[in-house]
Amino acid sequence: MIDYTEKIPNNIDLGRDRVLQRALEHWQPAYLNWWYDMGPNESHNYEVYLRTAVSVEPDGWAQFGYVRMPEYRWGIFLQPRDEKRQVNFGTHKGDPAWQDVHGEYRSTLRRVIVTQGDTEPASVEQQKMLGASCPSMYDLRNIFQVNVEEGRHLWAMVYLLHRYFGRDGREEAEALLARRSGDTDNPRILGAFNEPTPDWLSFYMFTFFTDRDGKFQLCALAESGFDPLARTCRFMLTEEAHHMFVGETGISRIIQRTCEVMKENKVEDPSDVRSLGVIDLQTIQKYLNFHYSVTLDLYGSDVSSNAANYYTSGLKGRFEETKIDDDHQLIEAQYPVSEVVGGKIVTKNVPALTALNERLRDDYIREIESGLSRWQRVIDKSGIPFRLTLPHKGFHRAIGNFAGYFISPEGEVLSQEAWKQHEFEWMPSPRDHEFVQSLMSGRVVELGKFANWIAPPTRGINNQPLNFEYVRFN
Numbered sequence: 001m002i003d004y005t006e007k008i009p010n011n012i013d014l015g016r017d018r019v020l021q022r023a024l025e026h027w028q029p030a031y032l033n034w035w036y037d038m039g040p041n042e043s044h045n046y047e048v049y050l051r052t053a054v055s056v057e058p059d060g061w062a063q064f065g066y067v068r069m070p071e072y073r074w075g076i077f078l079q080p081r082d083e084k085r086q087v088n089f090g091t092h093k094g095d096p097a098w099q100d101v102h103g104e105y106r107s108t109l110r111r112v113i114v115t116q117g118d119t120e121p122a123s124v125e126q127q128k129m130l131g132a133s134c135p136s137m138y139d140l141r142n143i144f145q146v147n148v149e150e151g152r153h154l155w156a157m158v159y160l161l162h163r164y165f166g167r168d169g170r171e172e173a174e175a176l177l178a179r180r181s182g183d184t185d186n187p188r189i190l191g192a193f194n195e196p197t198p199d200w201l202s203f204y205m206f207t208f209f210t211d212r213d214g215k216f217q218l219c220a221l222a223e224s225g226f227d228p229l230a231r232t233c234r235f236m237l238t239e240e241a242h243h244m245f246v247g248e249t250g251i252s253r254i255i256q257r258t259c260e261v262m263k264e265n266k267v268e269d270p271s272d273v274r275s276l277g278v279i280d281l282q283t284i285q286k287y288l289n290f291h292y293s294v295t296l297d298l299y300g301s302d303v304s305s306n307a308a309n310y311y312t313s314g315l316k317g318r319f320e321e322t323k324i325d326d327d328h329q330l331i332e333a334q335y336p337v338s339e340v341v342g343g344k345i346v347t348k349n350v351p352a353l354t355a356l357n358e359r360l361r362d363d364y365i366r367e368i369e370s371g372l373s374r375w376q377r378v379i380d381k382s383g384i385p386f387r388l389t390l391p392h393k394g395f396h397r398a399i400g401n402f403a404g405y406f407i408s409p410e411g412e413v414l415s416q417e418a419w420k421q422h423e424f425e426w427m428p429s430p431r432d433h434e435f436v437q438s439l440m441s442g443r444v445v446e447l448g449k450f451a452n453w454i455a456p457p458t459r460g461i462n463n464q465p466l467n468f469e470y471v472r473f474n
């Protein structure tokens with residue numbers, strides 16, 4: 001009999017809840033089987049210098065040490081309960097926050113939790129093969145850290161399913177281990193989580209763009225009137241921050257290296273840049289266009305009755321809900337959304353309650369813009385006259401008002417033929433992918449060494465030097 005209070009670090013007094021303990025006891029071997037199958041390839045014997053969440057105290061949750069990943073202490077952590085917390089929006093505004101699920105919201109809430117939970121193992125599956133082409137031991141350790149934490153985020157959602165949703169919840173928890181990213185018969189729920197992450201440029205873009213959707217969705221769920229969900233998401237956010245750091249600094253280091261090589265060799269033409277073994281800025285822009293647009297879809301339709309219902313019922317709030325100065329019910333409020341009318345993009349006001357997906361997407365875009373300006377500074381510092389830009393919101397969209405239209409990065413509505421003619425000026429072509437992957441044909445793991453196409457980071461993990469042995473291969 002596994003002692004779960006020992007094996008699953010938690011701050012929910014798991015040992016005293018026999019039913020929950022048994023349910024998790026049943027689920028854990030299935031989870032481990034999934035990890036062995038779908039976790040990082042060939043990594044099971046590696047000892048990785050990981051941080052592990054051991055408590056929710058500021059100094060307790062980040063402990064560093066060597067861990068074999070299947071032995072990672074995936075635990076259950078909730079932000080401590082605030083007895084005075086209330087439902088802060090929607091029709092139940094002012095009621096004490098719920099410690100249990102309202103019967104009438106059961107299936108809606110389960111759905112939101114399942115959708116969130118589904119993304120976590122999906123991303124691990126998407127990144128499964130990347131260890132074989134890592135640019136350094138530092139980066140290898142970072143991807144493993146991201147992977148084990150996504151695994152823990154799955155635990156976080158599975159805990160809620162098991163604890164609050166009975167048999168349905170247990171079935172959903174099993175289904176989370178059965179779907180597979182990109183599978184034709186049983187794919188992951190949301191679009192971006194079925195796209196491959198075939199190389200490290202994609203990985204960093206994914207952690208910058210798509211993990212940040214994770215941040216904004218978790219922030220909205222952290223406002224939930226259902227207190228256990230809110231507290232779970234609050235703690236998940238502390239881990240999410242590291243994933244976005246990996247993405248932002250990864251791209252920044254690639255840009256820096258490209259600029260260094262361009263300056264040293266006085267080249268600007270993308271094919272000359274490529275011949276020096278670094279990724280040309282034009283290709284970086286195309287990857288950016290792809291990941292940004294696919295991630296914008298993750299916010300759902302611009303006008304959504306689902307989103308309105310989530311809000312009115314108090315299940316999912318807005319980004320920083322309690323800091324917003326309004327009625328928190330959106331009775332009269334309007335919000336601008338765009339749509340295509342007669343071949344032009346126009347903006348109109350709609351009831352703000354129905355535009356909550358769009359509002360969250362806009363909050364996200366603002367943060368993306370700041371990240372992009374930090375990358376731009378790296379280029380500007382080198383004196384290279386190249387500007388990274390965000391494509392128009394309607395570019396390459398498959399969900400919402402722009403779906404089915406062919407919109408250029410500048411926001412022109414084009415015919416399908418005209419758009420297709422430019423497709424590979426805007427998005428990575430099979431040849432671009434081939435080139436990027438040609439740079440990443442093997443792994444670089446000598447101590448302190450970095451692949452030619454990426455600059456070293458400014459510092460190591462947890463104050464360790466760059467030539468530290470972050471992964472022991474055994």
Ligand code: BYC
Nearest residue numbers: 115119123190191210211214217297298300301304306307
């Ligand atoms: N792909 O009213 P609509 C993360 C579906 S990332 C496929 O437009 P709604 C992470 C939708 O399900 C954060 N289908 O949307 C990052 C609905 O289906 P039904 C994940 C899509 O419901 C990196 C229909 O279209 N968390 O954590 O208002 C690494 C019409 O619905 C998509 C969450 O998403 C799509 N892109 O909002 C690891 C939070 N978009 O009802 C982790 C939980 C929509 O017709 N999820 N559909 O069958 C939600 O809050 C909502 O489900 C969504 C959609 C915001 C995603």
